[in-house]
Amino acid sequence: MFDEPESDPRPPGRASASEGSSGPKAAPARAASRPTATQRAAAAALSPEPSRLDIRQLDDRKLSVLRAIVQDYVGTEEPVGSKALVERHNLGVSPATVRNDMATLEEDGYIHQPHTSAGRIPTDKGYRLFVDRLAEVKPMSAPERRAIRHFLDGAVDLDDVVARTVRLLAQLTRQVAVVQYPSLTRSTVRHVELLALAPSKIMLVLITNTGRVEQRIVDTPGPVGETTLADLRARLNARAGGRFFPDVPALVEDLPSSFEPAERPNVTTVLSTLFESLVEQNEERIMLAGTANLTRFGHDFPLTIQPVLEALEEQVVLLRLLGETADSGMTVRIGRENEYEGLNSTSVVSVGYGSGDESVAKLGVIGPTRMDYPGTMGAVRAVARYVGQILAES
Amino acid sequence: MFDEPESDPRPPGRASASEGSSGPKAAPARAASRPTATQRAAAAALSPEPSRLDIRQLDDRKLSVLRAIVQDYVGTEEPVGSKALVERHNLGVSPATVRNDMATLEEDGYIHQPHTSAGRIPTDKGYRLFVDRLAEVKPMSAPERRAIRHFLDGAVDLDDVVARTVRLLAQLTRQVAVVQYPSLTRSTVRHVELLALAPSKIMLVLITNTGRVEQRIVDTPGPVGETTLADLRARLNARAGGRFFPDVPALVEDLPSSFEPAERPNVTTVLSTLFESLVEQNEERIMLAGTANLTRFGHDFPLTIQPVLEALEEQVVLLRLLGETADSGMTVRIGRENEYEGLNSTSVVSVGYGSGDESVAKLGVIGPTRMDYPGTMGAVRAVARYVGQILAES
């Protein structure tokens, strides 16, 4: 599958990852209110500014060569040489010229030669440049969009939505997909319920506006009367209902004092359990799919895949991974740009999604650095949008 | 490729290895294969009915040789030859003798030679014999038991229990672990709760005696009054409380008729959602860990691992897998004995666990056929017991 011919000799200096304006580094601060169709591959601000000096200005053709190398390599999974390049993409120059360009690109660290007499492979830095300036997010085709919609529309449940989303994303990108449940921290309280399971055992149920349900068991120091429970429930809902979860502690802090002294320890215990549930570590939930796609990773297989599988087993790692996603716009982290060492040979494409303009959680995919960035980004973006819509509808 | 002495597509044999009751060498004649209450649908699987004739009586030494082969192969992962065998295990005979025995074993299909001049490797059938008659479940050491207990004791939650269990099991066996949540079908109702989320949107929460909590959203045909809700809640709990879930439908069937005609459709809807939750497909939940251990599978790596990863992604497959576990006693399915084709090169060791003597769910591990059966079985059994205890305590 090769994409459109892309005869696209863009004038120097123009950023191309999107309709972005000024330069390769887009303005970082962005009014969060308009996350319209203009999401972009946000350049991860990893590249240290100082090194900018040693980057000589690459002319158009060199960039085209890099783009061609990336495209070919992603397609064939094999180092690409000058001759093949000239043939497959009709750059109007001779192989020798391309070789010169390649030499420059290699000097600047965008590509790399596995063996002296082999073709070139993009480096992380090369992919970075490709993503930032040479590629456009590839929009989903109409049938694809229809399929997405169709697939997601059947969901009955938040669990179901998340499950479907993650599977869909894995299938669409043929990579490992990760979807985070809507974070409590960014949701509002729809309802708080307290159930007496036993005299001094209470179940605390939190329901969010995004449809998420969390429950905790609370062992209270003493037995809790039915009236106390009803009372507490009523007051909790009165004060916290409709509010954002992070605001809840402040809003209900003084509740214990309004109860009989005998009941206060119980109330306090319930509340502190409630607060605990809001701590990031406890509140985040993640779903994963597509691990089988790891087998398509490459030839040097076992070595690469092992740390990745390990990473995927660690919720914490995944959470941190998604946590690094920019609040608006798509984030692409390539190879070594990933904090977690085990993922140093993978790239992560992630984006926030939400019912309105606020993002309530993140989702993304993890694949080999050698991935189809435009396609992956397109899929991730599209899925995120649809999930947002679904969430908004319910 | 015309090896495969296995002329024997016998129905995949399930066999449960019961405790140590049978010594290394046991009476060949085992009572009927009727799944009697006493565990032991077992070794019946050994006898492919018609071909029973060609199984000559294996004397003790041949069995010892087979055992030695299995042990060595599991240890070294390399075909084992006659000389090495004699050296490492002090069978008091010469290599030549062992070779003769090996020839017999191979004829009978217990072992197999990858190449003419290579050592022997156990076949599925060989492992089967080993598990059924040559191995004893290896009990956990005292420190191991302490570690298990310690690790599981910290759990606060059913989710937590399951999560810890699955991780523990994966770590202990260094394989992929699967733990099923206590099945609703085998639990009793501790509490049923109904929450009004909106006028005609109700959340149904089921809490079991095993600490499991399930919730469903119910969209009722019309708005439901608070009194109706309270009423329904009270009656549901009165009738169903303490009863086994499967009995619930019959117990509450007539409830709608006791409500105002206007409310009946709502009540019916709630009840049918309740019933739906009890259907196997919906009610079963599974947790997985240790996929990274798949990388230790073998050399012919990618090919073997891919279908396994695919299987692990399919809840349905896993459920069916665990579903095949005998109700009491440990089940070991070796290689081709597994229904699911993708797991044809793996073995599954599974067992039921429960708070009392009844098993409420299953757990197990999935690993290469070449696994340490006694150790794995020991770990699985031990973990299952402790989880049972933990469940009983809470």
Added chain:
DNA sequence: TCTGGCACTCGGATGACCCGAGTGCCAAAT
């Protein structure tokens, strides 16, 4: 029934060899 001896097999490791894709560089052409 076991054992020692012996011829035989073959997988896998080693090394020589060649091929060709791909490079870097240079001098000529534009």
Added chain:
DNA sequence: ATTTGGCACTCGGGTCATCCGAGTGCCAGA
């Protein structure tokens, strides 16, 4: 100054021949 054709060079990977030894099967003798 840039591009191009030419050319010598590199080196990974495939092929082939060779060798080694672990392991076997078989047989005759204990």
